[in-house]
Amino acid sequence: MKIACIILASGNSVRFDSLQPKLFFNIYSTPIIEYTLKNILKHVNKESIYITIPKKITKNQKNLLNKFTSNRLIYGGKNRFESLKKAIFELRENYSYDYVVIHDGARPVTPDSIYKNLFKNIKIDKHECYITASRIEDTIRKNNITVDRKRFKIYQTPQAFKFKLLSNYINKVKNLPTDDLGILEKKKNLKVKFIEGSKENIKVTKLNDIILLKKLISNKIKIGNGFDLHKLRKGTYLSLAGIKIKAKFEAVGYSDGDVVLHSIIDALLGITRKGDIGKHFPAIPKYKNISSEVLINEIKNKIRYDKLIFKNIDCTIICQKIRLEKHKNDIKQKISKLLNCKKSIVNVKAKTSDKVGIIGKSRAIACWTTITAIEL
Numbered sequence: 001m002k003i004a005c006i007i008l009a010s011g012n013s014v015r016f017d018s019l020q021p022k023l024f025f026n027i028y029s030t031p032i033i034e035y036t037l038k039n040i041l042k043h044v045n046k047e048s049i050y051i052t053i054p055k056k057i058t059k060n061q062k063n064l065l066n067k068f069t070s071n072r073l074i075y076g077g078k079n080r081f082e083s084l085k086k087a088i089f090e091l092r093e094n095y096s097y098d099y100v101v102i103h104d105g106a107r108p109v110t111p112d113s114i115y116k117n118l119f120k121n122i123k124i125d126k127h128e129c130y131i132t133a134s135r136i137e138d139t140i141r142k143n144n145i146t147v148d149r150k151r152f153k154i155y156q157t158p159q160a161f162k163f164k165l166l167s168n169y170i171n172k173v174k175n176l177p178t179d180d181l182g183i184l185e186k187k188k189n190l191k192v193k194f195i196e197g198s199k200e201n202i203k204v205t206k207l208n209d210i211i212l213l214k215k216l217i218s219n220k221i222k223i224g225n226g227f228d229l230h231k232l233r234k235g236t237y238l239s240l241a242g243i244k245i246k247a248k249f250e251a252v253g254y255s256d257g258d259v260v261l262h263s264i265i266d267a268l269l270g271i272t273r274k275g276d277i278g279k280h281f282p283a284i285p286k287y288k289n290i291s292s293e294v295l296i297n298e299i300k301n302k303i304r305y306d307k308l309i310f311k312n313i314d315c316t317i318i319c320q321k322i323r324l325e326k327h328k329n330d331i332k333q334k335i336s337k338l339l340n341c342k343k344s345i346v347n348v349k350a351k352t353s354d355k356v357g358i359i360g361k362s363r364a365i366a367c368w369t370t371i372t373a374i375e376l
Contacts, residue, residue, distance in 0.1 A: 001123060004097045004163065005044050009033055009065070009105030010052040010076025010083045015205050021054070022204060023105050024061055027217055028374065029345065030309050032204060035108030035217070037068040039376050040158075042307055043115045044101075050090065051105075052076040052083040081176055092167050098125075100166060102180045103158040106204045109216050109376075110158065117195050122160055127193040130160040131181050134197035155179050156197045221311070222375045224270030228262035228277075229366040231358075238322060238365070241334040242293045247322045251365060254283045259367035260315055260331065261292035264339075265299050267371040272303040296338055309374040310341040316349045318359055318366045324350035 013022035023033040041049070049069040053062070054076060065073055074090050076083030084102065091097060099122050103110070114132055121130050133153040140149045159180045169183050177183055184190055204213055235250025241260040251257025265277045274280075280302065281287050281295055299305075313335060317324055324331075328348045336343040353359040359366060 001099070001125070002095075002097045003044065003048055003099045003101060003119075003122065003160075004050060004091050004095070005040060005048050005101040005103065005158075006084065006087045006091075007033075007036065007040070007049065007051045007103055007105050008076070008080060008083055008087075009036075010054045010074075011080065011106070012054060016207055021056075021061075025204075025210070027108075027210065027214060028221075028309075028311055029342075030311075030374070031064065032108050032213075033105050034064065034068075035309070035374075035376065036103070036105050036110075037065075038306065038309060039108065039110055040103060040115065041068060042112070042304070042376070043119055046070040050074060050087055052087050079176065081173070084180065085170055088167055088170055091163070097163040099160050100163045101158050101160045104203055107157060107201055108204070108213065109220075110201045111198050114158065114195060114198060114201060118158055118160055121193055121195065127191040128162050128165055129181065129184060129190070130193045130195055132156040132158055132195045132197045132201070134199075153194075154197065155181060156201050156203070217374060220374050220376060222271040222373055224267040224272075224371045224373070226263035226266030226268075226270060226369045226371075227366070228259040228266065229359075229364055230257040230259055231364050232362060239292070240317065240324075240327070241331045242291070242338065243327065243330055243334055245322070245324075245327055249322060249362065249365075255281070255287055255290045255295065256292050258292035259365055260317065260335070260369070261296050261338075263315065263367040263369040264313075264335070264371070265292075265296055267369045268299060268303055268305075268308075271308065271371060271373050271375060274303050293338065307376045309376065310339060310345055310371065311374065312370075312372040313339070313341070313346045314349075314370045315347065316351060316368045318351045318353055318368070319362075320352050320355065320360050321362045322365070 009023050016022040024031045047070045050071050051065050051069055052074045074087050077086055118130055133155045136149045136152050136154060140147050173183050200216060230251040230253045232249040233252055237244045238247040238250055239256045239258045262277055269275055328350060331348045332343055332346045335346050358364040
């Protein structure tokens with residue numbers, strides 16, 4: 001079964017009351033749209049993603065969005081519905097899909113339970129559309145008269161439809177729909193399956209919605225610590241963060257003895273509660289003298305790395321005689337590349353131990369890393 005996913009991200013944010021476009025408004029140094037896209041990419045691949053964009057968009061904003069899709073970005077229309085039409089026409093002209101999932105770019109914290117329920121039901125393939133909705137729990141009145149709230153629902157995205165059906169009806173709409181089900185709601189005997197919505201699945205519309213969004217995201221903030229220490233012996237270079245630094249010492253280890261990457265791996269495992277580096281890479285022949293860059297790439301696959309948004313990475317390297325000041329920027333750059341994060345959130349400190357202990361006698365090197373990340 002072939003499924004496309006349209007992310008509507010081309011609104012002009014007229015109700016947001018900010019000079020910064022809503023979807024590129026930063027929450028904990030990360031744009032809202034990045035949360036949305038990382039969240040849904042846990043359930044679909046880049047080849048399935050289509051993103052509508054506003055006409056006024058910067059090169060950096062385009063570059064960010066292109067990281068999450070293998071398809072060209074689609075310029076939206078004058079309103080949400082027109083943007084959806086343009087996306088549907090793009091899919092209709094070039095590809096053949098069984099279903100299309102439509103989601104608002106301004107819903108950054110849609111719970112996994114909604115996505116899982118939605119895609120599970122699509123695969124069963126017994127209905128024409130699958131709609132995220134919730135029953136109303138508050139009292140409703142019309143003209144100060146209480147009405148039966150059981151007759152009403154609140155509708156959210158994501159919503160999914162048989163692609164041919166939606167494509168055939170999209171030009172027949174006379175009144176501007178406020179959601180995607182509105183395109184088909186007058187079809188007789190429409191087969192609808194409702195997916196239970198969530199209060200957490202908020203849509204950011206106004207600037208004060210950011211207060212609630214920050215609270216929801218703050219519950220997902222995790223902190224992981226990692227520490228590693230290796231003995232030193234005479235050598236020609238030292239491996240730190242995958243960089244070979246000329247030195248009179250080298251680390252002694254079963255792998256390459258890279259204390260920076262080893263401590264980062266343990267910090268990542270701490271965030272995701274997956275044990276420690278020894279559990280995943282025991283001292284067996286398979287890992288003898290292996291590059292720690294290989295290990296960090298393996299661990300990224302094991303911990304569902306794609307669901308992490310990094311806020312801060314702080315590495316403290318403790319070494320006595322090897323001067324690391326001129327290498328700190330290169331180490332930051334390499335960590336940023338390996339973890340696919342902004343260099344600006346990486347901090348590297350180089351310390352000595354004042355000639356105290358095994359490190360102070362230049363018989364060992366150590367690194368302590370603390371990572372703060374949002375786990376979607």
